[in-house]
Amino acid sequence: MELILGYEILESYQRLPYKTWYALAEFIDNSTQSYRNHPELVDILRKEGKSLLVQIDYENKSNTSLGFIKIQDNAWGMDEIQLQQALILGRKPEINTERSKYGLGLKTAAFWFGKEWKIETTKYGNPNKYIVEVNLSKILKDEEEFYKLQKEENPDNDDLVQFKPELVIRMEPCTEEEHGTTVSISNLYRKFIASTVSTTKEYLASIYRKDLETQILELIFQGEQLTWSIEDIMSKLATGSDGNRLFRRFSFNIAEKHVHGWAGVLKNGGRKWAGFSLLQADRVITGFPMAYKPKSIFGEDGGRNDLINQRLIGELNLDGFEVSHTKDQILFDEEEEVSLEENLIREIGDFKRLASKLRVTDIEEKINFNIELAVDKVLKNVKTSDFEYTLFEKEVLPEEVIESSNNETITRISRISHKSLTAKVGNLEIQVLLSDESSIYDPYLVVQARSERDKLTIVVNQNHTYWNELDESSSFDFLLNCIYDGIAEWKAYFIVENLDPSTIKLIKDHFLRLKLTILS
Numbered sequence: 001m002e003l004i005l006g007y008e009i010l011e012s013y014q015r016l017p018y019k020t021w022y023a024l025a026e027f028i029d030n031s032t033q034s035y036r037n038h039p040e041l042v043d044i045l046r047k048e049g050k051s052l053l054v055q056i057d058y059e060n061k062s063n064t065s066l067g068f069i070k071i072q073d074n075a076w077g078m079d080e081i082q083l084q085q086a087l088i089l090g091r092k093p094e095i096n097t098e099r100s101k102y103g104l105g106l107k108t109a110a111f112w113f114g115k116e117w118k119i120e121t122t123k124y125g126n127p128n129k130y131i132v133e134v135n136l137s138k139i140l141k142d143e144e145e146f147y148k149l150q151k152e153e154n155p156d157n158d159d160l161v162q163f164k165p166e167l168v169i170r171m172e173p174c175t176e177e178e179h180g181t182t183v184s185i186s187n188l189y190r191k192f193i194a195s196t197v198s199t200t201k202e203y204l205a206s207i208y209r210k211d212l213e214t215q216i217l218e219l220i221f222q223g224e225q226l227t228w229s230i231e232d233i234m235s236k237l238a239t240g241s242d243g244n245r246l247f248r249r250f251s252f253n254i255a256e257k258h259v260h261g262w263a264g265v266l267k268n269g270g271r272k273w274a275g276f277s278l279l280q281a282d283r284v285i286t287g288f289p290m291a292y293k294p295k296s297i298f299g300e301d302g303g304r305n306d307l308i309n310q311r312l313i314g315e316l317n318l319d320g321f322e323v324s325h326t327k328d329q330i331l332f333d334e335e336e337e338v339s340l341e342e343n344l345i346r347e348i349g350d351f352k353r354l355a356s357k358l359r360v361t362d363i364e365e366k367i368n369f370n371i372e373l374a375v376d377k378v379l380k381n382v383k384t385s386d387f388e389y390t391l392f393e394k395e396v397l398p399e400e401v402i403e404s405s406n407n408e409t410i411t412r413i414s415r416i417s418h419k420s421l422t423a424k425v426g427n428l429e430i431q432v433l434l435s436d437e438s439s440i441y442d443p444y445l446v447v448q449a450r451s452e453r454d455k456l457t458i459v460v461n462q463n464h465t466y467w468n469e470l471d472e473s474s475s476f477d478f479l480l481n482c483i484y485d486g487i488a489e490w491k492a493y494f495i496v497e498n499l500d501p502s503t504i505k506l507i508k509d510h511f512l513r514l515k516l517t518i519l520s
Contacts, residue, residue, distance in 0.1 A: 004162050007143050010136055013111035014189050020196055021203035022328045023112050026105030027071040027183055028054050028204070028219070029283065029327070032211060033093075033100040034075035034181075036281075041076055044124060044179070050074065052211075055220040060191045067188035069113055074180040077123040080169060083130050086119075087167065098281035102325050106183070111136065115187040124179035131170040139165045194389040201226055202289060210282040233313065238267040238358055246354060250347040254339045257321060263314035263348040265355045269307070270469040274298075276314045278330050285323055285330055292316070292330075296341040297352055310470075311355040314348075316340075406446045413437065413459055428490070429455050432483060436462045445482050449490040458486040484511045 035041055035052045045051060054073045061067030078086060085091055091103040110117040115136040122129040146163045192200075201221050209228040211217035219226045237245045251260035266273060275291025275298065277284050286292045291313075293299075298309050322331040332340065345352075381387060397405070410433075419434040435442075438461040448457040460482050461467065470478055488508040492499050496507070 004160055007139050007163070007165065010107075010111050011140065013108050016108060016112050016326065018109065018112050018326055019203070019328070020190075020192070021200045021207070022326055023109040024056060024071070024200065024204065025207055025327065026109035027056075028208065029099040030106060031071075031073035031075045031181070032208070032217060032283070033095070033098060034073075034077070035216070036098060037095055038076040038124075041124070041179075045074070051218050052216060053218045053220070057222055058192050061188045066186050067114070067191070069185040069188065070182065072180070072182040077126070077179040077181055078121040078130070079123045079126050080128075080130050080171070082123070083119065083121055083132060083169060087132065087134075097320075099283050101323065101327070104325055105327070108325075110134070110183065110185055113188055113190065114185040115189070117183060117185040119181065119183055121181040122174050122178050125176050127173060127176050129172045129174040129178070131172065132167055134167065142166075194386050197222070198384075198386045206277070206288045207284040209277075209284060210279070233264070233273075236266050236268065236273075237264045238311075238354075240354070246351065246358075248348060248351070252343045252347065254336055254343070257318070257336075259316060259318060259340065259343070261314055261316040263312065263344075263351050265351055265358060266311040266313055267358075268474075269310035269313070270474075271309055272465075272469045274309050274312055276316050279315060279317045280319055280321070280323060280330075282317075285318075285327060287315075294337070294341045294344060296345060306356065307358070308352055308355045311358070312348075312351060406443070407448065409438070409442060409446050410448050410457055410459055427454050430483070430487065431455070431457050432479075433457065433459045434462055435459055438463050440465060445485065447486040447489055449486055450493050453494050456486055456490045458483055480516075484508050487511065 031054045032052065041052075052073070052075060054071065056069070056071050058069045059065060059067055085093075086106060088103065089107055093100045093103060096102070116134065118131065118133045120129060120131045142165060143163045147160070150161060201224065204219060204221065205212060205226040205228045208217055208219060208226075209230075212219060212226060212228040213230055234245065234247070237247055240246050246265035247262065248264070249260070249262045251258065253259065261276070263276075272289045275288075275293040277287030278292050279285065279287070293309070297312065299306075318330055321336070323329070324331055413433055413435045416435075416437045419436075421432045421434070423430045423432075438459075440463050442461050442464070444461050444464040444466055446459040446461075460479065467475070467478070485504075485508065488504050488511065489499070491507050492504045496503055
């Protein structure tokens with residue numbers, strides 16, 4: 001009796017729990033690991049006037065195209081034997097303690113993206129380029145016919161002979177100075193939408209931050225060079241009473257495994273920035289913008305929405321710990337994680353307390369605030385492809401659909417236990433619902449201002465991505481504007497009887513000119 005695997009399993013790879021950035025990282029891992037395995041490549045690239053380059057391009061599937069993804073590098077490359085080894089599912093590489101670990105990533109990620117893929121590679125010093133093409137539809141069809149024929153020829157024999165696809169490695173001549181690998185994936189399962197592209201760039205820059213910062217790697221995504229600078233973070237750190245940055249390096253051991261890293265306290269933080277990035281072999285496994293937040297420091301379920309969860313930041317290098325095969329999680333055993341948290345409390349417990357108490361004075365913020373730089377930053381973001389798509393192409397639902405959806409949201413939220421604050425102004429009751437039960441896809445603000453003359457309901461979505469990036473001061477300003485928006489809309493409808501946008505803005509302007517006399 002044999003354990004025989006059917007090649008239908010390859011089709012199931014499209015359902016692996018990858019995110020686009022982690023799937024692309026499988027290919028970048030192979031490129032950067034090739035560079036790490038061959039120190040002599042440093043001098044070769046220097047003579048060529050280049051650095052290690054990984055270039056990612058794509059075209060979405062459409063009515064006229066099956067779509068493609070191309071990942072191209074100028075790393076060491078492979079010869080025919082190494083290419084054959086790379087095609088064996090689960091065959092670990094010779095060096096399997098760094099970025100390339102399980103002998104799975106190339107295959108699982110390629111089949112996650114699409115049904116067909118091709119590898120073209122040449123090793124430095126080899127006069128040949130090797131090309132192999134993999135077509136999943138053909139493999140499955142050939143497998144079905146193979147077993148059908150086997151059954152017809154041997155109807156009484158239950159012993160199956162394992163089907164093996166015939167992949168032909170073609171060879172083409174090239175110069176011995178050429179080196180690198182190109183993976184092309186076509187007949188795609190999924191598209192790159194604008195929001196995915198933006199998040200993918202953000203994550204890839206974070207994952208390969210060490211390589212990008214030291215300029216070992218030039219990472220190009222759809223023509224855009226990705227960058228990362230630790231100084232951008234260091235410049236945001238608060239200073240202690242001694243005038244020094246609140247920054248500390250530390251190291252400790254967990255059993256036989258060495259852990260080292262750093263922690264800091266941000267002056268003006270945000271949930272998106274806080275937490276620890278976990279690294280192995282100078283590559284982020286879990287990190288910004290969804291960092292690791294141990295519960296003994298940050299609280300249960302990814303952390304409370306307090307100053308610690310907005311300001312405490314750091315990196316942990318965890319070489320030697322187990323990693324998921326998609327390389328997006330450190331697989332701690334229970335004792336390891338308990339020990340990790342105990343050591344962190346011992347090393348940076350005082351930073352936790354400082355993060356929860358530190359206040360930056362209004363005067364200091366005013367002095368340090370550069371209004372021209374702030375406007376310039378906003379305008380640069382307005383010019384991005386994501387904003388342009390959202391402005392000109394993202395669909396806006398009809399007014400009646402939006403109003404119906406907003407009413408449904410308020411009805412749904414009203415039935416759930418949540419924070420609710422009420423104020424009576426004359427005959428008007430203003431109810432503010434701070435909803436932590438809303439979806440991240442619900443609107444940041446829902447206002448019910450036209451149903452009843454004596455009641456105004458305002459729902460603020462605390463799970464919205466924008467809310468989670470705000471610090472304490474910004475959160476107050478945001479809530480103030482949300483509440484003023486609701487009140488201005490109510491007055492425009494019931495008192496002025498004019499919902500023209502200019503009228504609503506003028507009413508809000510009247511409120512903004514009032515001095516806030518009660519601040520606690």
